[in-house]
Amino acid sequence: MSDAFEPTIIAFCCKYCAYAAADLAGSMRLSYPSNIKISQVPCTGRVDIVHLLKAIEDGTDGVYVAGCMEGDCHFVSGNLKARKRVEYVKKTLTELGIEPERVEMYNLSSAMGPRFAEIAIDMTDRIRKLGPSPVRRQPRPVAATEQKEGER
Amino acid sequence: MDDLKSGSNLEKVLKAGHFAFTGECGPPKGANIAHLKEKFAHLKGMVDAVNLTDNQTAVVRLSSWAASAVMVQEGLEPNFQMVCRDRNRLAMQSDILGAYALGVRNMLCLSGDHQKFGNHPAAKNVYDIDSMQLISLVKKMRDDSKFMNDDPIDVPPRLFIGAAANPFAEPFDFRVYRMAKKIAAGADFIQTQCIYNMDRFRTFMKQAVDMGLTEKCHILAGVTPMKTVGMANYMSKSVPGMEVPESLIKRLKGAEKGKTAEEGIRFCLEQIEEFKTMEGIAGVHLMAIEWEHRVPEIAERAGLLPRPVIP
Amino acid sequence: MIVADRKSLSEIQDMVKNCRKILLVGCKGCVTVCNVGGLKEVQVLAATLRIAAKMADRPLIVAETVLERQCDPEYVEMLKPVVNDFDAVVSMACGVGPQFLAEAYPNQRFFPAVNTTFFGGAVAHGIWEERCAGCGTCVIHHFDGMCPVARCSKSLLNGPCGGSDHGKCEISKNVNCIWDRIVRKKVEQGRLDDLLDIIPAKNWQTARDGGPRQSRREELFQNG
Numbered sequence: 001m002s003d004a005f006e007p008t009i010i011a012f013c014c015k016y017c018a019y020a021a022a023d024l025a026g027s028m029r030l031s032y033p034s035n036i037k038i039s040q041v042p043c044t045g046r047v048d049i050v051h052l053l054k055a056i057e058d059g060t061d062g063v064y065v066a067g068c069m070e071g072d073c074h075f076v077s078g079n080l081k082a083r084k085r086v087e088y089v090k091k092t093l094t095e096l097g098i099e100p101e102r103v104e105m106y107n108l109s110s111a112m113g114p115r116f117a118e119i120a121i122d123m124t125d126r127i128r129k130l131g132p133s134p135v136r137r138q139p140r141p142v143a144a145t146e147q148k149e150g151e152r
Numbered sequence: 153m154d155d156l157k158s159g160s161n162l163e164k165v166l167k168a169g170h171f172a173f174t175g176e177c178g179p180p181k182g183a184n185i186a187h188l189k190e191k192f193a194h195l196k197g198m199v200d201a202v203n204l205t206d207n208q209t210a211v212v213r214l215s216s217w218a219a220s221a222v223m224v225q226e227g228l229e230p231n232f233q234m235v236c237r238d239r240n241r242l243a244m245q246s247d248i249l250g251a252y253a254l255g256v257r258n259m260l261c262l263s264g265d266h267q268k269f270g271n272h273p274a275a276k277n278v279y280d281i282d283s284m285q286l287i288s289l290v291k292k293m294r295d296d297s298k299f300m301n302d303d304p305i306d307v308p309p310r311l312f313i314g315a316a317a318n319p320f321a322e323p324f325d326f327r328v329y330r331m332a333k334k335i336a337a338g339a340d341f342i343q344t345q346c347i348y349n350m351d352r353f354r355t356f357m358k359q360a361v362d363m364g365l366t367e368k369c370h371i372l373a374g375v376t377p378m379k380t381v382g383m384a385n386y387m388s389k390s391v392p393g394m395e396v397p398e399s400l401i402k403r404l405k406g407a408e409k410g411k412t413a414e415e416g417i418r419f420c421l422e423q424i425e426e427f428k429t430m431e432g433i434a435g436v437h438l439m440a441i442e443w444e445h446r447v448p449e450i451a452e453r454a455g456l457l458p459r460p461v462i463p
Numbered sequence: 464m465i466v467a468d469r470k471s472l473s474e475i476q477d478m479v480k481n482c483r484k485i486l487l488v489g490c491k492g493c494v495t496v497c498n499v500g501g502l503k504e505v506q507v508l509a510a511t512l513r514i515a516a517k518m519a520d521r522p523l524i525v526a527e528t529v530l531e532r533q534c535d536p537e538y539v540e541m542l543k544p545v546v547n548d549f550d551a552v553v554s555m556a557c558g559v560g561p562q563f564l565a566e567a568y569p570n571q572r573f574f575p576a577v578n579t580t581f582f583g584g585a586v587a588h589g590i591w592e593e594r595c596a597g598c599g600t601c602v603i604h605h606f607d608g609m610c611p612v613a614r615c616s617k618s619l620l621n622g623p624c625g626g627s628d629h630g631k632c633e634i635s636k637n638v639n640c641i642w643d644r645i646v647r648k649k650v651e652q653g654r655l656d657d658l659l660d661i662i663p664a665k666n667w668q669t670a671r672d673g674g675p676r677q678s679r680r681e682e683l684f685q686n687g
Binding site for chain 3: 236237241263264265266268269277279281282283284285289300316318321322323325326329330333336337392393
Binding site for chain 1: 472503507
């Protein structure tokens with residue numbers, strides 16, 4: 001059954017780096033999983049906690065933020081703010097009993113086309129292993145329900 | 153002797169110009185009066201008065217006024233400690249009267265350690281008044297026969313008023329001023345924090361003498377013999393406002409095996425010897441924590457025995 | 464401003480555990496400024512509660528709104544059309560908010576989503592510190608603009624206790640000793656003698672100790 005699972009992943013990509021890197025990956029004809037849905041942002045500093053949580057609430061299996069290398073943010077510190085927010089959401093997910101690995105922060109530059117593809121592959125693999133988001137897993141199998149309660 | 157403020161033994165000893173010697177005792181964590189009396193027995197005749205701590209380090213113990221009353225029964229003179237942490241002005245004034253009625257004649261006014269350190273960190277603290285205001289309050293009760301609100305007192309508490317000074321805590325610039333303030337507020341005697349850094353203490357005392365403070369108030373130098381190197385390290389690092397010079401720690405470390413405590417006592421005796429002749433010092437306050445049984449030996453070796461008996 | 468911290472998710476979940484439809488109400492006053500109960504925080508808490516409900520296969524509707532201020536009947540009034548459509552209302556304002564709401568809508572239940580902590584300000588982005596204890600009789604003019612009532616752990620008015628250590632309070636290395644700062648400033652300004660005056664015992668009647676307080680301005684108050 002898990003073989004059939006194709007996760008939905010949202011990537012918030014900064015237009016100055018990750019989004020450009022995605023373009024580069026495309027022109028380099030590097031393949032990366034089609035599970036990734038890219039959302040371009042003017043800076044990862046624009047990505048708020050609530051955006052990440054909304055994605056999870058809507059049943060997205062994984063979410064990541066891809067910003068510039070630390071120290072290279074076009075707006076000085078947007079990527080650092082994004083990292084803090086990702087950390088906050090990881091904590092919230094842990095409290096909710098959701099794997100915090102479903103949310104991640106990455107840093108790369110516009111020249112890193114191959115790195116963009118690698119991140120997409122890594123994240124897809126990671127989420128595939130975790131399985132569908134517990135938010136969207138409805139109706140949930142009885143066994144899974146028991147396990148969840150047992151964990152608490 | 154009617155010019156005495158309280159008529160306490162400590163007051164008489166100091167007034168007569170003797171080098172005073174006071175001790176300290178922590179009440180039990182329980183109502184074990186028998187054990188408390190054993191501790192008292194070690195101190196009897198060895199010191200002029202004994203401080204009884206008031207929930208020291210914010211750990212609940214038998215009340216300092218009750219322990220003081222037991223001490224009176226045992227024929228020793230208590231120095232009743234009161235902190236501002238646990239009582240408001242109503243409780244303070246009633247406990248001052250109560251302690252006096254039970255025979256207490258000396259009282260030490262303190263701010264108190266914050267309850268965060270103690271065994272009831274969830275407690276609400278009081279700090280209705282501070283230690284300076286407490287000194288003024290006791291003085292007003294004694295000298296003016298009035299409560300804080302100016303109501304008259306029927307039989308005022310004649311207490312010899314003490315205060316603490318810490319010459320080593322920061323901000324150092326202010327420490328002698330703070331002592332001056334306590335003296336102006338009405339302190340008759342001062343007991344200092346444990347002294348280890350003699351250089352700094354000499355500087356502090358010189359300031360006190362220059363400001364004329366030692367004319368107005370009796371200053372007792374605080375000492376605590378180090379028992380172990382661990383204790384020295386702990387005091388140096390973990391006790392706020394305590395300064396232990398590296399040279400003393402080295403000296404303790406250099407002591408022969410099993411002789412660390414002896415080295416600690418020797419250092420303490422050397423200090424006492426210097427205090428005897430230091431300008432402005434009227435005596436020594438020995439805080440031998442849980443070491444009451446060693447007090448007679450220290451008193452003997454320091455040449456402080458016999459204690460003067462003044463009718 | 465009034466500073467607050469959000470209650471833990473589990474505490475809030477416990478309050479609303481029997482509810483199927485709740486309203487989260489933020490406040491655009493102090494709690495927006497200290498990033499705990501404004502629009503954004505309402506959205507975050509709402510999303511979090513909805514995720515939790517989905518995880519538990521539990522139906523829960525979480526509606527979101529923000530009032531201009533919850534400490535003003537004029538704005539509290541604005542909830543009127545919707546307030547009784549919910550099983551309970553969770554206020555993200557300071558402790559004043561849920562009480563004003565409860566007074567205005569006696570048939571509804573109101574829960575606090577934050578712990579109100581102190582009067583203070585931001586010393587850095589994301590760090591707030593206490594500055595005022597609301598004692599009702601300001602004394603900071605004696606201390607060059609620093610309040611020992613609020614900022615000394617023991618509210619000492621006559622100088623630092625023996626626990627002042629390298630500018631820090633004895634209770635924690637993360638707490639500044641305000642008396643250390645007061646003394647330093649007096650030394651810098653050559654006015655250390657100011658601190659020799661003994662400040663008498665404070666009259667706490669103007670503080671909470673005198674009972675719950677009311678502030679009355681006759682020139683504003685309209686009878687009837």
